[in-house]
Amino acid sequence: MSELVNRVDLEAIGREEVPEPFRHIIEEGWIIDQSGAIFLRSLRYGYSGNVESYETCHKEAAVNNRGMIDYDLPTDGGQREAKLLRRCIAYARLGIHSSLSLLDTREVLSYITMSNSLGGDESFTASVTFCGNRSDSSPYITSLNDYEHEALMEISWQD
16 A cells, blocks of 8 residues: 555645545534444444444444445556545545544544455455544554555544
8 A cells, every 4th residue: 555655646635536425425424323433424324234233443434434436437557546545535534524523532533445356357446434543442453564455544634
Protein backbone atom coordinates (compact mmCIF):
# COMPACT_ATOMS: atom_id res chain seq x y z
CA MET A 1 0.00 0.00 0.00
CA SER A 2 2.84 2.40 0.80
CA GLU A 3 4.18 2.12 -2.76
CA LEU A 4 0.77 3.07 -4.15
CA VAL A 5 0.31 5.89 -1.63
CA ASN A 6 3.65 7.35 -2.72
CA ARG A 7 2.27 7.65 -6.30
CA VAL A 8 -0.82 9.57 -5.16
CA ASP A 9 -0.89 13.31 -4.41
CA LEU A 10 -2.66 13.12 -1.03
CA GLU A 11 -2.99 16.89 -0.66
CA ALA A 12 -4.97 17.23 -3.91
CA ILE A 13 -7.66 14.71 -2.95
CA GLY A 14 -11.03 16.42 -2.61
CA ARG A 15 -14.66 15.85 -1.75
CA GLU A 16 -15.62 15.78 -5.44
CA GLU A 17 -13.81 12.44 -5.78
CA VAL A 18 -16.35 10.76 -3.49
CA PRO A 19 -19.08 9.10 -5.60
CA GLU A 20 -22.55 10.59 -5.03
CA PRO A 21 -24.03 7.53 -3.26
CA PHE A 22 -21.16 7.62 -0.77
CA ARG A 23 -21.53 11.38 -0.20
CA HIS A 24 -25.19 10.71 0.58
CA ILE A 25 -24.20 8.10 3.21
CA ILE A 26 -22.00 10.67 4.95
CA GLU A 27 -24.62 13.44 4.68
CA GLU A 28 -27.13 11.22 6.54
CA GLY A 29 -24.84 11.57 9.57
CA TRP A 30 -23.75 9.40 12.47
CA ILE A 31 -25.54 7.76 15.38
CA ILE A 32 -24.40 6.20 18.64
CA ASP A 33 -26.44 3.21 19.78
CA GLN A 34 -27.21 2.18 23.36
CA SER A 35 -23.99 0.13 23.56
CA GLY A 36 -21.90 3.14 22.53
CA ALA A 37 -21.21 1.82 19.02
CA ILE A 38 -20.76 4.47 16.32
CA PHE A 39 -22.53 3.99 13.00
CA LEU A 40 -23.20 5.88 9.82
CA ARG A 41 -26.96 6.32 10.14
CA SER A 42 -28.00 5.07 6.71
CA LEU A 43 -25.75 2.02 6.97
CA ARG A 44 -26.98 0.98 10.41
CA TYR A 45 -30.61 1.01 9.45
CA GLY A 46 -29.88 -0.82 6.21
CA TYR A 47 -27.73 -3.54 7.77
CA SER A 48 -29.33 -6.97 7.93
CA GLY A 49 -26.69 -9.05 9.73
CA ASN A 50 -26.59 -9.88 13.43
CA VAL A 51 -23.63 -8.14 15.05
CA GLU A 52 -24.79 -8.13 18.66
CA SER A 53 -22.22 -10.73 19.73
CA TYR A 54 -19.32 -8.72 18.23
CA GLU A 55 -17.03 -6.48 20.23
CA THR A 56 -17.99 -2.84 19.71
CA CYS A 57 -15.23 -1.96 17.25
CA HIS A 58 -15.87 -5.05 15.13
CA LYS A 59 -19.62 -4.34 15.16
CA GLU A 60 -18.92 -0.83 13.86
CA ALA A 61 -16.50 -2.08 11.20
CA ALA A 62 -19.01 -4.66 9.94
CA VAL A 63 -21.91 -2.22 9.65
CA ASN A 64 -19.89 0.75 8.35
CA ASN A 65 -17.99 -1.24 5.71
CA ARG A 66 -18.66 -0.62 2.03
CA GLY A 67 -16.98 -1.75 -1.14
CA MET A 68 -15.95 1.29 -3.15
CA ILE A 69 -17.62 1.94 -6.51
CA ASP A 70 -15.13 1.07 -9.23
CA TYR A 71 -17.10 0.09 -12.34
CA ASP A 72 -16.43 3.48 -13.95
CA LEU A 73 -12.65 3.35 -13.45
CA PRO A 74 -10.17 2.41 -16.17
CA THR A 75 -9.18 -1.23 -16.39
CA ASP A 76 -5.49 -0.33 -16.68
CA GLY A 77 -3.86 -1.46 -13.43
CA GLY A 78 -1.77 1.58 -12.47
CA GLN A 79 -4.39 4.20 -13.27
CA ARG A 80 -7.17 2.15 -11.75
CA GLU A 81 -5.30 1.56 -8.49
CA ALA A 82 -4.41 5.22 -8.03
CA LYS A 83 -7.92 6.49 -8.80
CA LEU A 84 -9.51 3.85 -6.59
CA LEU A 85 -7.22 4.73 -3.69
CA ARG A 86 -7.90 8.47 -4.14
CA ARG A 87 -11.64 7.77 -4.09
CA CYS A 88 -11.31 5.69 -0.91
CA ILE A 89 -9.18 8.29 0.85
CA ALA A 90 -11.62 11.06 -0.11
CA TYR A 91 -14.54 9.05 1.33
CA ALA A 92 -12.60 8.17 4.50
CA ARG A 93 -11.63 11.81 5.08
CA LEU A 94 -15.17 13.03 4.45
CA GLY A 95 -16.56 10.48 6.90
CA ILE A 96 -14.04 11.25 9.62
CA HIS A 97 -14.47 15.00 9.18
CA SER A 98 -18.26 14.69 9.45
CA SER A 99 -17.92 12.64 12.65
CA LEU A 100 -16.01 15.36 14.49
CA SER A 101 -19.03 17.54 15.27
CA LEU A 102 -21.14 14.69 16.69
CA LEU A 103 -18.48 12.56 18.26
CA ASP A 104 -16.32 15.15 19.96
CA THR A 105 -15.28 12.74 22.71
CA ARG A 106 -14.52 9.76 20.45
CA GLU A 107 -12.06 9.36 17.64
CA VAL A 108 -13.26 7.63 14.49
CA LEU A 109 -10.72 5.73 12.42
CA SER A 110 -11.13 4.62 8.84
CA TYR A 111 -9.58 1.54 7.28
CA ILE A 112 -9.06 1.16 3.55
CA THR A 113 -8.32 -2.26 2.12
CA MET A 114 -7.27 -3.02 -1.43
CA SER A 115 -6.82 -6.44 -2.99
CA ASN A 116 -6.99 -8.29 -6.28
CA SER A 117 -10.55 -8.67 -7.47
CA LEU A 118 -12.10 -12.12 -7.48
CA GLY A 119 -12.91 -11.87 -11.18
CA GLY A 120 -9.70 -13.60 -12.21
CA ASP A 121 -8.19 -10.51 -13.79
CA GLU A 122 -5.39 -8.36 -12.41
CA SER A 123 -7.61 -5.45 -11.34
CA PHE A 124 -7.94 -4.21 -7.79
CA THR A 125 -11.00 -3.71 -5.65
CA ALA A 126 -11.28 -1.77 -2.40
CA SER A 127 -13.43 -1.22 0.65
CA VAL A 128 -13.64 1.42 3.36
CA THR A 129 -14.91 1.07 6.90
CA PHE A 130 -15.10 3.22 10.03
CA CYS A 131 -14.86 2.37 13.71
CA GLY A 132 -14.15 4.06 17.00
CA ASN A 133 -10.70 4.18 18.52
CA ARG A 134 -11.18 2.96 22.10
CA SER A 135 -8.92 2.16 24.99
CA ASP A 136 -11.49 -0.16 26.60
CA SER A 137 -11.74 -2.78 23.82
CA SER A 138 -9.54 -4.48 21.27
CA PRO A 139 -8.82 -2.53 18.08
CA TYR A 140 -10.19 -3.49 14.69
CA ILE A 141 -6.66 -4.32 13.48
CA THR A 142 -4.16 -5.11 16.22
CA SER A 143 -1.01 -4.57 14.14
CA LEU A 144 -0.98 -2.82 10.79
CA ASN A 145 2.56 -4.04 10.15
CA ASP A 146 1.61 -7.68 10.65
CA TYR A 147 -1.51 -7.53 8.47
CA GLU A 148 -0.87 -9.64 5.35
CA HIS A 149 -4.31 -10.41 3.89
CA GLU A 150 -4.50 -7.38 1.60
CA ALA A 151 -3.16 -3.84 1.37
CA LEU A 152 -4.36 -1.87 4.39
CA MET A 153 -4.33 1.79 5.35
CA GLU A 154 -5.54 3.40 8.58
CA ILE A 155 -6.71 7.03 8.52
CA SER A 156 -7.48 9.26 11.50
CA TRP A 157 -8.60 12.88 11.77
CA GLN A 158 -4.93 13.91 11.91
CA ASP A 159 -4.32 12.53 8.41
